Amino acid sequence: MYILENLPLKVDIETKKVLKKLPNARAALAELKGVAATMPNPSILVNTLSLQEAKDSSAVENIITTHDELFKAELNLNLVKNIAAKEVQNYASALKTGYEYVHKNRLITNSSVLEIHKELEQNNAGYRTLPGTDLKNDKTNEVVYTPPQSKLVIKELMNNLIDYINNDLLDDLDPLIKMAVIHHQFESIHPFYDGNGRVGRIINILYLVRRNLLEYPSLYLSRYIIQNKAEYYKLLQSVRDFGDWEPWICFILDAIESVSNQAVKLITDMKKEMQSYKFFIRDNFKFYSQDLINNLFKHPYTKIDFLKRDLKVSRQTASKYLNELAMSDGNILTKVVIGRDSYFVNNGLLKLFAEYDYKL
Numbered sequence: 367m368y369i370l371e372n373l374p375l376k377v378d379i380e381t382k383k384v385l386k387k388l389p390n391a392r393a394a395l396a397e398l399k400g401v402a403a404t405m406p407n408p409s410i411l412v413n414t415l416s417l418q419e420a421k422d423s424s425a426v427e428n429i430i431t432t433h434d435e436l437f438k439a440e441l442n443l444n445l446v447k448n449i450a451a452k453e454v455q456n457y458a459s460a461l462k463t464g465y466e467y468v469h470k471n472r473l474i475t476n477s478s479v480l481e482i483h484k485e486l487e488q489n490n491a492g493y494r495t496l497p498g499t500d501l502k503n504d505k506t507n508e509v510v511y512t513p514p515q516s517k518l519v520i521k522e523l524m525n526n527l528i529d530y531i532n533n534d535l536l537d538d539l540d541p542l543i544k545m546a547v548i549h550h551q552f553e554s555i556h557p558f559y560d561g562n563g564r565v566g567r568i569i570n571i572l573y574l575v576r577r578n579l580l581e582y583p584s585l586y587l588s589r590y591i592i593q594n595k596a597e598y599y600k601l602l603q604s605v606r607d608f609g610d611w612e613p614w615i616c617f618i619l620d621a622i623e624s625v626s627n628q629a630v631k632l633i634t635d636m637k638k639e640m641q642s643y644k645f646f647i648r649d650n651f652k653f654y655s656q657d658l659i660n661n662l663f664k665h666p667y668t669k670i671d672f673l674k675r676d677l678k679v680s681r682q683t684a685s686k687y688l689n690e691l692a693m694s695d696g697n698i699l700t701k702v703v704i705g706r707d708s709y710f711v712n713n714g715l716l717k718l719f720a721e722y723d724y725k726l
Contacts, residue, residue, distance in 0.1 A: 375537075384612060388542065399580055408581075408582055410636075412582055460485035460565075467481070482569075483561055491559055543619075545573050585625055587621050601614045639715060646696045650694065667716075673688060
């Protein structure tokens with residue numbers, strides 16, 4: 367039976383194989399941080415990419431939604447009643463809540479973890495207080511792991527984990543290796559009745575922000591987990607069963623390198639698309655502004671109220687801008703009407719996300 371112990375680990379996990387993989391992961395993450403910093407408005411990454419991460423992370427838990435459903439729900443269109451899209455929205459909101467706290471305080475605390483979970487699950491259940499939680503094999507329904515059952519033990523382990531996350535002097539592991547340890551420890555504590563996987567993947571991103579390895583939540587580890595879901599769960603359990611840390615850490619380093627490279631390409635393509643929109647609008651309309659471009663790229667869909675708010679113009683003016691862009695021959699926006707609601711699709715950005723999803 368696997369018994370969780372307080373961190374730091376008492377074994378050396380920086381093996382030759384791990385250290386050989388580390389430079390590529392660090393270089394890819396550094397490139398992502400640099401490329402993300404060149405975006406003209408950080409809110410574009412915080413809003414647009416957090417929704418992508420939310421979609422992917424939720425898909426790990428078999429909460430499936432399409433971009434179309436998700437962005438319609440984001441626009442608060444009353445006719446959209448999609449439970450999965452709402453759950454993905456909750457994840458994106460939880461990620462932003464955590465990001466804002468960590469970006470400001472450079473700390474991850476028990477209270478911030480609880481707030482993230484509250485936003486995600488839309489309840490105040492908090493850490494588990496009752497026994498009976500087991501992790502089972504999806505196919506056989508066999509119990510593969512029983513996490514700590516005692517309320518006091520869960521609280522003690524979480525306090526230790528929070529200390530380990532914030533105290534960089536507790537060991538001298540490279541932050542990326544330490545993140546792999548943190549993720550395994552959190553998933554093994556399994557402190558919540560539900561939502562542990564999604565909260566754990568949010569903590570991964572926040573830890574990289576805390577260590578200044580990311581400035582914005584732009585790393586989609588969830589994407590790699592979807593692509594390698596069986597291996598992810600197998601390696602998590604292999605550490606518990608056999609203390610087999612090396613394959614687990616190598617998996618996380620491979621994930622960081624892979625998704626960093628994918629995110630760099632996506633952000634680079636987004637910047638090219640923004641430039642294309644900028645030139646077209648500037649050359650053909652008198653109302654060009656950078657704020658307009660930023661609004662169109664915050665999400666693949668926008669609406670009149672959003673433009674009115676961001677550009678500080680009247681509703682009539684915002685409507686004029688969007689309708690003229692939608693009627694132009696540049697094929698940059700498409701107007702869609704649902705009931706009494708209208709929204710405007712950024713065709714270029716939506717195509718980028720569709721191509722990105724297709725590669726899953």
